Amino acid sequence: MRIDGVPYRSVWVDSSDPGVLCLFDQTKLPWALDILRLTHRDQVAHAIRSMQVRGAPLIGAVAAYGLCLALRADASTEAMERDAALLADTRPTAINLRWALERMLTRLRNTPASERVAVAYQEAAAIADEDAAQNEAIGQHGLPLLRDVATARGRVNVLTHCNAGWLATVDWGTALAPIYKAHDAGLDVHVWVDETRPRNQGAALTAWELGKHGVPHTVVADNAGGHLMQHGMVDLAIVGTDRVTRTGDVANKIGTYLKALAARDNDIPFWVALPSSTIDWRVSDGIAEIPIEERSGAEVTDVTGRLPDGQIATVRVAAADSPAANPAFDVTPARLVTGLITERGRCDASAEGLRALFPERA
């Protein structure tokens, strides 16, 4: 995607030094476009854990490149297994992280240590390229949903939660890919952007991305979605996901479930967009089996923003001695999901629906 006319991906290797992995520091957006230059496994682990880089498909690709950096330091089998485990441990909910590292290990375990670095870079690049291509395909498969509404009503209003745009993937995004395709096709598309407390990925990242691409959008408080739906101001919701079970349950940023409930109560289609790397074929009951990341209560009690003098500051909004809980994701049961938009097309959020699109997994 483009920032001020310049094409970027969310992760890339420095063209003059393969030992440098480049990423946007997402904790600095929307105030500054800072590029991190990472050279060590521990820096990559820190970037994922601290959410300098986040979004399920992106952390998978970044972890794969993180393993490349680790192998440059030590390509022995023992070090490789240890470093992959260390990277996999950085965040628990998004399955893409483990999927990418397992894919890397499957390729590298059969590769002599002397060739591992070169092969690892090839595999990480394949993961990144496939993610970009799959997300663009998600955009194509989601586009008709927006086109149908725009054709009937002149305009299409989409509600989204968290950031599932190109910043959260290698390129295009998942939930935002159909929106970018619709906008580029000349449809009148407007996006309601949930602010997405506590980390504000919607207000800080989704709104920034959409703005850079020229897509009309409005940031709303997380609690506004139900009201907007009751008043006919939302035609459909599209969200991304961090893990989908083989039965179609959807883990995504905390608050997604409440939007799905409101959508069901108002007969509004609730779609989930994902590349197949986000499907956990080993899990069937999302509520019971998907681990939900618990993050620091400080993310709830405190808010970070820019002061009028341009300084970035974190201020406390909760009473000084109140403790806070911070589950970072929730699970939306498949029955509340209208359908899944994948790189192979759309399907019901069900075991049958997923099996029909991915018969090799049957």
Ligand code: MRU
């Ligand atoms: O905690 P985050 O910001 O990594 O959570 C990200 C989300 O919940 C996204 O919606 C999800 O990863 C889909 S990404 C295309």
